[in-house]
Amino acid sequence: MRILSGIQPSGTIHIGNYFGMIKKMIESQNDGELFAFLASYHALTSVKDKEALQNNMFEAAVNFLALGMDPEKSTFWVQHDVKEVLELYWILSNHTSMGLLERAHSYKDKTSRGIQANHGLFSYPVLMAADILLYDVDVVPVGKDQIQHVEMTRDIANSFNHAYDKEIFILPKAKVDEIVATVPGTDGAKMSKSYGNTIDMFGSKKKVKKQVMGIVTDSKELDEPKEWENCNIYKLCELFMNEDELKDLQKRYETPGEGYGHFKLTLLDKINEHFEPYLEKREYYLNNKDEVKDILAFGANKARKIAQAKMEQIRELIGLKI
Ligand code: TYM
Numbered sequence: 001m002r003i004l005s006g007i008q009p010s011g012t013i014h015i016g017n018y019f020g021m022i023k024k025m026i027e028s029q030n031d032g033e034l035f036a037f038l039a040s041y042h043a044l045t046s047v048k049d050k051e052a053l054q055n056n057m058f059e060a061a062v063n064f065l066a067l068g069m070d071p072e073k074s075t076f077w078v079q080h081d082v083k084e085v086l087e088l089y090w091i092l093s094n095h096t097s098m099g100l101l102e103r104a105h106s107y108k109d110k111t112s113r114g115i116q117a118n119h120g121l122f123s124y125p126v127l128m129a130a131d132i133l134l135y136d137v138d139v140v141p142v143g144k145d146q147i148q149h150v151e152m153t154r155d156i157a158n159s160f161n162h163a164y165d166k167e168i169f170i171l172p173k174a175k176v177d178e179i180v181a182t183v184p185g186t187d188g189a190k191m192s193k194s195y196g197n198t199i200d201m202f203g204s205k206k207k208v209k210k211q212v213m214g215i216v217t218d219s220k221e222l223d224e225p226k227e228w229e230n231c232n233i234y235k236l237c238e239l240f241m242n243e244d245e246l247k248d249l250q251k252r253y254e255t256p257g258e259g260y261g262h263f264k265l266t267l268l269d270k271i272n273e274h275f276e277p278y279l280e281k282r283e284y285y286l287n288n289k290d291e292v293k294d295i296l297a298f299g300a301n302k303a304r305k306i307a308q309a310k311m312e313q314i315r316e317l318i319g320l321k322i
Helices: 015-030 050-067 086-093 097-104 105-112 119-133 145-165 205-213 233-241 243-254 262-286 289-318
Strands: 002-006 035-040 075-078 138-143 172-175
Touching: 002 015, 002 119, 015 050, 015 138, 015 145, 015 233, 035 050, 035 172, 035 289, 050 075, 050 262, 050 289, 075 289, 086 119, 086 289, 097 119, 097 145, 105 119, 105 145, 119 145, 138 145, 205 262, 233 243, 233 262, 243 262, 262 289
Parallel strands: 002 035, 002 138, 035 075, 138 172
Antiparallel strands: none
């Protein structure tokens, strides 16, 4: 089974990305052949600053390696190092209806929030389809917000296969873990870089504390019992705690005497405890940039071999060879 997923290096990686996708990807290295990449071309839709993009890419690579990405076992690269994806993107554009792209939630959501509509943003799902179809992928682990993009990939693959009367593309399936399908942010909406409600995965102690202390709650006082069911702090604790710990926390909510500040500190401890074991490896890679670059180049070579072979078949099929 071939598994593929990508993440945009468009800012600091947050715990929504981690639980929604990174954790599942790292674990899936034992289930099949994993392809994981940093979607640098996709990030250009939002990052227009050279140094920010470079730093984000490096940091994202470091974080994946620290969390256990195994570059020998898996294929781990940066999207723009395999240019074939852009050729396929154009070819697939000719099998993608305007109507399909106009229905994309992510595009509608971004433009409704005032982000300028440009062609990159509009055709984003076609590039994503190319990412997936180039590698004959069976499964794509993603958070809920990306399901529609994987469905669009299936639609595009289907039209293409139909047009040339050949099952050249496998129809991929999105894999979404219901519990973490949408990790809430500090304000209760979906955690997202573009909503400014994130909690960093490897942020400085000070920054993560500020983010956690900023979680929005109701205004119940210390001496009142509190409802854990709809509390943003509790929802985030669910990601880090086992059942017994959650039962204890529920009791603390129901018993007057503690305030939300206490629960926030409990969450903060859990976050620090969760990411602690990866810090040393992360520090190592941060200080060994050349090694990180070599790892990504090695991954790009592996990915490119597959991409080139697939593109040969596609060119042949559609008449791009005399
Ligand atoms: P990106 O960078 O926006 O997000 C990376 C992954 O994190 C998931 N995610 C979440 N999951 C749960 N709760 C949240 N609050 C949350 N926020 C983000 C996303 O669903 C995603 O899985 N288009 C992709 C990148 C991409 C890609 C691909 C993915 C480009 N090509 C091909 C798969 C296959 C994206 O925007 O990810």
